[in-house]
Amino acid sequence: MSPLTRRSFLVTGVAGIAAGAVAAVPGVAAADARRRGPLAGDPFTLGVASGDPSRDGFVIWTRLAVQPLAEDGLGGMPDRTIPVQWEVAADEGFRRVVRRGTAPARTEWAHSVHVELEGLAPDREYWYRFKAGPHLSPAGRARTAPHPGMYGGGxxxxxxxxxxxxxxxxxxxxxxxxxxxxxxxxxxxxxxxxxxxxxxxxxxxxxxxxxxxxxxxxxxxxxxxxxxxxxxxxxxxxxxxxxxxxxxxxxxxxxxxxxxxxxxxxxxxxxxxxxxxxxxxxxxxxxxxxxxxxxxxxxxxxxxxxxxxxxxxxxxxxxxxxxxxxxxxxxxxxxxxxxxxxxxxxxxxxxxxxxxxxxxxxxxxxxxxxxxxxxxxxxxxxxxxxxxxxxxxxxxxxxxxxxxxxxxxxxxxxxxxxxxxxxxxxxxxxxxxxxxxxxxxxxxxxxxxxxxxxxxxxxxxxxxxxxxxxxxxxxxxxxxxxxxxxxxxxxxxxxxxxxxxxxxxxxxxxxxxxxxxxxxxxxxxxxxxxxxxxxxxxxxxxxxxxxxxxxxxx
Structure with missing residues (x-):
């Protein structure tokens, strides 16, 4: 798969969750997915994270917030669902993308995104990142666990x-x-x-x-x-x-x-x-x-x-x-x-x-x-x-x-x-x-x-x-x-x-x-x-x- 670019995002759009990955909060109306508008600034002020590794995947996370310290706790985000595109690559430069999809960042969950990945190779390093509108998140590094029958390399x-x-x-x-x-x-x-x-x-x-x-x-x-x-x-x-x-x-x-x-x-x-x-x-x-x-x-x-x-x-x-x-x-x-x-x-x-x-x-x-x-x-x-x-x-x-x-x-x-x-x-x-x-x-x-x-x-x-x-x-x-x-x-x-x-x-x-x-x-x-x-x-x-x-x- 090609690297993540503005053009590739516009072409793939909201293609849905890729095979082997599911958003933790399922279901978003098509109308909500189509509602778009410019964000007031960079929404990735809270960074990215991954968690709970398995032999074939892990969770990737981000939470959108253009004003992290907003008193209402909603990070200055608009009151609507924001489609967030994500991708996972086998290399740090994202030349070998192995998964790509879109997840909804919903107001009721403080515009957080949890994507559960499956179907990746065991005991391997991967890199992941997100995109919302024109804004690209920092990249994160993650690792899958070894196969259950293997010890791995430590x-x-x-x-x-x-x-x-x-x-x-x-x-x-x-x-x-x-x-x-x-x-x-x-x-x-x-x-x-x-x-x-x-x-x-x-x-x-x-x-x-x-x-x-x-x-x-x-x-x-x-x-x-x-x-x-x-x-x-x-x-x-x-x-x-x-x-x-x-x-x-x-x-x-x-x-x-x-x-x-x-x-x-x-x-x-x-x-x-x-x-x-x-x-x-x-x-x-x-x-x-x-x-x-x-x-x-x-x-x-x-x-x-x-x-x-x-x-x-x-x-x-x-x-x-x-x-x-x-x-x-x-x-x-x-x-x-x-x-x-x-x-x-x-x-x-x-x-x-x-x-x-x-x-x-x-x-x-x-x-x-x-x-x-x-x-x-x-x-x-x-x-x-x-x-x-x-x-x-x-x-x-x-x-x-x-x-x-x-x-x-x-x-x-x-x-x-x-x-x-x-x-x-x-x-x-x-x-x-x-x-x-x-x-x-x-x-x-x-x-x-x-x-x-x-x-x-x-x-x-x-x-x-x-x-x-x-x-x-x-x-x-x-x-x-x-x-x-x-x-x-x-x-x-x-x-x-x-x-x-x-x-x-x-x-x-x-x-x-x-x-x-x-x-x-x-x-x-x-x-x-x-x-x-x-x-x-x-x-x-x-x-x-x-x-x-x-x-x-x-």
Whole structure:
């Protein structure tokens, strides 16, 4: 097929969705498809993205917005359906176009476009782009997964979380884009709900949110647009295919199912807020039609299979959980061990356990939000743990851990976000017995920007590691985790940037850990010495500093 040109667009017009690709929101009246008119400016201000790869395709996404920060959340777009042409090529120069079609960008979905591609070759790079009127979008890069019977040539996967726009620049997204990974997992807190200067860092915030605290659909659409307009975030989306799950700030800090952060304060509109947040999340993410929200519900947990090499079990630990038992912070909480309480809900738990039983992957990887391993911050007999994490749902954690052990999962690895610091941990069935067998591994990514610059630190001096011998690593700088997944091992580089309160920082490896095939647990192979020039404050390794990320409101 010929490259995308103005003439080819005019000739092909609205030829419909090409074979093997379907718009996530089907059906648009012919009259709407014919309604055309000049747009007020470039509609591709929010960039492009791809998501949820399969062996023969992936989702490609864009959302039209000529004025991204418009208060009504509709991006300054006209109140009509806009036909958006798209194409996918086997080369970066778009000389070998393999798919082409048209999808409707509809007002009721904030002019977002989700195209699900099928019929592509497995384990291949592709490039994609969109066109609306005379405007051509940037190009994005995506990759299909290997055939289910093949391992492929290994997988370069990065995972990230927690990007608070006000706390700093998204430099780590830019550095991640430069790595050109095959797959990126975003494990939550993609955006934050607070109004300007509600959640601040020492010295004051670097940038500012537009609009009030997000509560309405217009608020959430505007906030997503403000984040998506960031050039570093756009670069990371364009560089690789993503798989996303939310945590709390996509809706409300520390929410639990139908319970807001502060249930003691009457919030009669919370479920309407949840519905708005879910709808805006779908509109702004490269998700398949199976995730189209239905009222206050949205199917987000799912599996992504990377040939025989890896199965990614993407979890949702917010929508179905019981409310935190004793508040959200660190507590000695009897409710934490109640076997009736769950962080996943019964249906998702059974789905996950069934996935373990059916798995033949070399690596079973859980992409999820909150700290999985036990983190006791009390050296005495009382167990003081975070009630917002798996520590607040001990029986739920035990059932899932026992589930992968009973299923004979070859290698279980948990990937985590949320806590604004890098961690690495061995996973146990019995954390109270340091000699008990290690049955899995956990890697935790620090924040992209939340918390500001952070500081370099010596993990050996952190009190949590002394109290919890299964915890093996800690660092309080910003960054991401870059992994190389192969048949014999996963190698994880904990990448950090020295600052985010100014743009342009370079990234470097703070530590490297290896997880060997059939050898559960993390093994450190490299640790960069503390760089005093990157240490922005004294006394950085205290328990209070480790947990103050949980105190997110004044």
């Amino acid at each position: 997988l370069t996967m990065a995972f990230v979380s927690c990007a608070q726009y006000e706390h700093g620049y998204f430099t780590s997204y830019r550095r991640l884009a430069e790595e050109r990974p095959d797959l990126v997992l975003h494990l939550g807190d993609y955006q934050y709900e607070y109004t300007r200067d509600t959640y601040t860092i020492p010295g004051g915030n670097i940038r500012h949110h537009e609009g009030p605290e997000t509560e309405t659909l217009a608020n959430y659409r505007q906030r997503h647009a403000q984040y998506k307009a960031d050039p570093d975030l756009q670069a990371a989306h364009a560089a690789a295919t993503w798989a996303v799950v939310w945590d709390d700030h996509e809706l409300d800090n520390n929410w639990a199912d139908e319970v807001p952060e502060r249930p003691e304060v009457p919030q009669p509109n919370f479920l309407a807020r949840r519905e708005a947040a879910f709808r805006a999340y779908y509109e702004n993410m490269p998700l398949r039609r199976t995730s189209i929200p239905r009222g206050i519900d949205m199917q987000l947990y799912r599996r992504i299979t990377w040939g025989r090499l890896a199965t990614f079990h993407m979890l949702d630990t917010r929508q179905y959980r019981d409310d935190q038992g004793c508040g959200d912070g660190y507590r000695d909480c009897p409710a934490a061990v109640d076997p009736a309480r769950s962080i996943t809900g019964a249906e998702q738990e059974e789905w996950l356990l069934d996935g373990f039983r059916r798995s033949s992957a070399r690596w079973d990887i859980l992409g999820q939000q909150v700290f999985f391993a036990q983190r006791d911050n009390n050296a005495g007999p009382a167990k003081v743990t975070s009630q917002d994490a798996w520590d607040g749902y001990v029986a739920s954690r035990r059932r899932i851990t026992q589930g992968w052990v009973d299923a004979g999962v070859r290698n279980a690895v948990v990937l985590t976000g949320d806590v604004h610091a890098h961690w690495a941990s061995d996973l146990k069935l019995d954390y109270d017995d340091p000699t008990s067998a290690t049955v899995g591994s956990e890697l935790v990514a620090t924040s992209i920007s939340t918390g500001g610059d952070g500081a370099d630190s010596d993990p050996a001096t952190h009190p949590f590691l002394a109290i919890n011998p299964h915890l093996k690593f800690y660092n309080n700088q910003r960054g991401y985790v870059l992994t190389r997944i192969e048949k014999d091992a996963i190698t994880a580089d904990f990448k950090v940037v020295p600052f985010v309160t100014q743009p342009g920082a370079e990234a470097h490896v703070k530590a490297t850990f290896v997880i060997e095939d059939r050898v559960p647990g993390v093994q450190q192979t490299y640790l960069r010495p503390v760089d005093p020039s990157a240490t922005t404050r004294a006394a950085i390794d205290t328990i209070q500093e480790t947990v103050d990320w949980e105190t997110k409101r004044p």
